[in-house]
Amino acid sequence: DSGVTQTPKHLITATGQRVTLRCSPRSGDLSVYWYQQSLDQGLQFLIQYYNGEERAKGNILERFSAQQFPDLHSELNLSSLELGDSALYFCASSAAGGATNEKLFFGSGTQLSVL
């Protein structure tokens, strides 16, 4: 068990809908990373937060947004969903920020299916 909790584990929804994915980092970790894993694009970095502040952004669509709350949990919001958004979404955490070359601890992911 990595100590990173993601909910829900599975999510099935329809095109055009909006969903929220939740991540609780390991106790004491200040950084949260979001990744999207799909068969054709591998593991794509979406966004990183450190202690509530956005620190790095990848190829995240404008329909997607995220935030990290004062208790350090994070939420990834996906709106106007399209079939192509179907993927496994991972959250990872680390004690500090990416600049320290720390290892990441990954959650088990949320499998999103858009029908």
Add this chain to the structure above:
Amino acid sequence: AQSVAQPEDQVNVAEGNPLTVKCTYSVSGNPYLFWYVQYPNRGLQFLLKYITGDNLVKGSYGFEAEFNKSQTSFHLKKPSALVSDSALYFCAVRDTYKYIFGTGTRLKVLA
């Protein structure tokens, strides 16, 4: 921008034989390289990392990786493969505040 490449989608090896999973990198400055493993229905797990120092890095579950600056490679190795090593392996590089992952290599160890 930093990047890593994993040239093989799948590697098959017989149980008991040595295994190698390849990774090459492209970075500006010093490379900070990682290997992760993903078992079915699980998140990625850290195996090992190279920051500086010895070119041979030892990690979890008997895995090691060899950093080669002249060939810009960071191949993952294990002297004797186990069936339980069958999984998806990712090479990664740190890029400022994020980590860039390769496309993954599926390792299949045959009994």
